[in-house]
Amino acid sequence: xxxxxxxxxxxxxxxxxxxxxxxxxWIIQHWTEKVQLVDCDVEEPNDHIFLPEYLLSxxxxxxxxxxxxxxxxxTFCRKCVEWCEFNAIVVIPPVQFAExxxxxxxxxxxxxxxxxxxxxxxxxxxxxKANFYKNENGSVLLEGELKIGSSMQTMLIGEIKxxxxxxxxxxxxxxxxxxxxxxxxxxxDTDYVILVTEPTPFGLHDLKLTVDLIRELKIDFGVIxxxxxxxxxxxxxxxxxxxxxxxxxIPFNRExxxxxxKGDLSANxxxxxxxxxxxxxxxxxxxxx
Amino acid sequence: xxxxxxxKGDSTDSFFDLRFGRGKYFCIHxxxxxxxxxxxxxxxEAQGGAGTKTAEKVIELGVKKVISGDFGPKAKDLLMKFKxxxxxxxDSNKTVMEIIKSLS
Numbered sequence: 001x002x003x004x005x006x007x008x009x010x011x012x013x014x015x016x017x018x019x020x021x022x023x024x025x026w027i028i029q030h031w032t033e034k035v036q037l038v039d040c041d042v043e044e045p046n047d048h049i050f051l052p053e054y055l056l057s058x059x060x061x062x063x064x065x066x067x068x069x070x071x072x073x074x075t076f077c078r079k080c081v082e083w084c085e086f087n088a089i090v091v092i093p094p095v096q097f098a099e100x101x102x103x104x105x106x107x108x109x110x111x112x113x114x115x116x117x118x119x120x121x122x123x124x125x126x127x128x129k130a131n132f133y134k135n136e137n138g139s140v141l142l143e144g145e146l147k148i149g150s151s152m153q154t155m156l157i158g159e160i161k162x163x164x165x166x167x168x169x170x171x172x173x174x175x176x177x178x179x180x181x182x183x184x185x186x187x188x189d190t191d192y193v194i195l196v197t198e199p200t201p202f203g204l205h206d207l208k209l210t211v212d213l214i215r216e217l218k219i220d221f222g223v224i225x226x227x228x229x230x231x232x233x234x235x236x237x238x239x240x241x242x243x244x245x246x247x248x249x250i251p252f253n254r255e256x257x258x259x260x261x262k263g264d265l266s267a268n269x270x271x272x273x274x275x276x277x278x279x280x281x282x283x284x285x286x287x288x289x
Numbered sequence: 290x291x292x293x294x295x296x297k298g299d300s301t302d303s304f305f306d307l308r309f310g311r312g313k314y315f316c317i318h319x320x321x322x323x324x325x326x327x328x329x330x331x332x333x334e335a336q337g338g339a340g341t342k343t344a345e346k347v348i349e350l351g352v353k354k355v356i357s358g359d360f361g362p363k364a365k366d367l368l369m370k371f372k373x374x375x376x377x378x379x380d381s382n383k384t385v386m387e388i389i390k391s392l393s
Contacts, residue, residue, distance in 0.1 A: 087338025090345045090367065097348070097371075101363060104338045 002036075002168040003287045006187040008214075009196045010206025012177035015226035015250070016041075016196050020174040021050045021265050023194075023283075026276045027170055028139065031284060034169040035139075040157045040186040041176040042128060042144035050265040054133035054141045062144075062159045063124035064107040064152055069098040073119035080111035080120065107155065127152040130163050140165065154181040161185075170287075179206075179213045187214065192286055193221040194247065194279075199231035204238060211244065220286070224279065227252040248279040292318045293347055294388050295357040299327040301386040305378065307358025310339030316385045317350065320392065340364035347373060356388060 007020045024037040039047040048054060069080075069089075076093040088104035089111060090097065100111075102125060112120045127150045133141040144160035146153050153176075164171050175186035187193050193214050197207040207223070214221045223239055228249040239246050251271055259265070295312030297304045306312035311333045317326045332342040340360070344367040347355055354374040358381070368375055378388065 087332065087335055087342050090341055092345055092348045094351070095348060095371065101338070101341055103363070104341065 002164075002166065002171045004171050004173065004190040004192075005283065006040075006173040006175050006190040006193045006219075007196060008175040008183055008187055008193055008210060009177055010179055010208075010210040011197070011203050014177075014196045014198045014203055015224075016174055016177070017047055017050065018226065018260070018265055019194065019196050019224055019250075020172055021047055022272075022276050023280065024051075024141075024172055025266075026280045027172075030277070030280060032169045033137070033139065034165075034167070035172065036165045036168045036170075037141050037172045037174065038160060038164050039141070039143040039174050040160060040182070041174060042146040042153050042156050042160070042182070043176065045131075045143045045145055047174055048131070048133050048141060048143055049263055051133070051135075051141055052263075053135045054139070055135075057132050057134040057140075059132070060130040060163070061126050062128050062130055062156055064105075064127050064155055065122040066102050066105045066107060066125050067100055067112055067120035067122050069100060070119045070121060071096075071098060073117045074098050075117050075119075077117070079114040079116065083110040083114040085110070103149075103151070106152070126150075128156045130160055154185045157182055157185040161189075179209050183210075183213070184217070187217065187219060190219060192283070193219050195221055195223045196226055197223060197235060198227045199225055199229075199233070199235045201232065201234070203231070204235045207235065208238070211242070222247040222282070224248050224250065226250045245282075247282055248275045250275050290320050290354065291350065291352040292320070292354040292356060292392060293350070293352045294318065294355075294385055296327065296385045299329070301325060301384065301389065303385050305356075305358075305381060305383045305385060305388055307379070307381050309355070309357040309360050309364055310335075310341070310343045312343075312357065315343075315346070316389075317352065318389050318392065325389070338363075341367060344368050 007016050027035040039045040078091045081089045081091050086104050088101045128146040131143040176182045197203045222245040224247050228251050230252045294316040295306040296314040296316045297306045299314050315328050332339045341363045344364040348371050356376045
């Protein structure tokens with residue numbers, strides 16, 4: 001079983017991708033080549049942009065099963081309607097009308113159990129893609145890409161996670177921002193969560209929300225303060241007061257920000273390399289515990 | 290013929306509700322009998338599908354004309370399928386009675 005690490009944050013733009021990509025590279029160099037990066041930010045996956053040496057090798061369509069009411073069997077009893085939590089089914093007995101709305105259906109399957117007339121056969125509908133990128137050594141970056149218009153990001157993330165390599169030693173899940181269902185799905189079943197924040201009032205506010213979430217999920221976690229040197233000292237006081245491990249501080253650096261804007265995330269300055277080194281070593285220790 | 294008007298309250302003095310699926314009450318006016326009835330919208334607070342559910346109710350009740358502020362795409366599809374006339378009024382200062390009077 002791989003050691004599973006999720007990289008999350010409440011606020012967007014704190015540096016989840018920066019940390020994910022750099023940690024991924026550090027692990028390959030200093031820990032194990034059997035590491036996989038999984039981009040769970042399915043609405044805007046962009047890890048691959050920062051890893052240009054990884055080329056798209058194949059794509060797999062991900063579908064959800066949606067029932068289509070068979071009007072030959074349907075008795076218009078409305079049991080399916082009563083069971084549907086998502087108001088996705090319309091049944092109008094006086095006009096003999098019955099239909100499932102694909103954009104509202106969450107594929108929970110309750111209506112199929114409720115139906116006693118065998119009138120709800122399921123059919124697959126695409127919700128997105130799993131993209132596999134490979135470098136010349138065979139190392140794989142896995143990415144979920146949501147179909148435009150689909151609201152099934154949580155289901156897609158779950159399906160993408162199932163496709164991650166079970167033989168890897170370490171798997172990194174780059175989570176979407178926020179604290180709702182897609183984030184819960186991304187961090188669920190992981191062994192450790194890295195929360196990336198920035199030392200600003202906004203970063204701290206959203207960090208607190210995420211800490212509450214991760215504590216409720218009872219997953220071990222630590223914090224990386226990105227862009228340190230900017231903002232205020234409040235985040236450090238908060239971490240100390242709450243007894244939350246500070247895994248590392250990545251200083252704000254104008255040159256780095258400028259390279260990032262050009263799509264280059266390589267941390268080739270000594271301070272960055274040392275920071276990722278100590279973060280990586282701390283994670284290695286966690287794994288052996 | 291039955292007409293449904295979205296309403297903020299359960300009497301004819303109530304103001305017209307601009308929202309279709311999330312309107313508080315539905316006023317059903319029957320032009321043949323002159324009967325006026327109010328029903329509470331049980332899907333007003335639904336997470337999703339409120340418009341679809343309201344359209345379903347309209348068809349079930351045999352309503353032929355609906356009056357509201359606007360109609361979402363899913364509700365519109367369903368109402369069009371059953372050839373139900375959709376009337377949009379953008380003035381929320383009108384009472385339900387004023388709208389009923391303007392019908393005849």
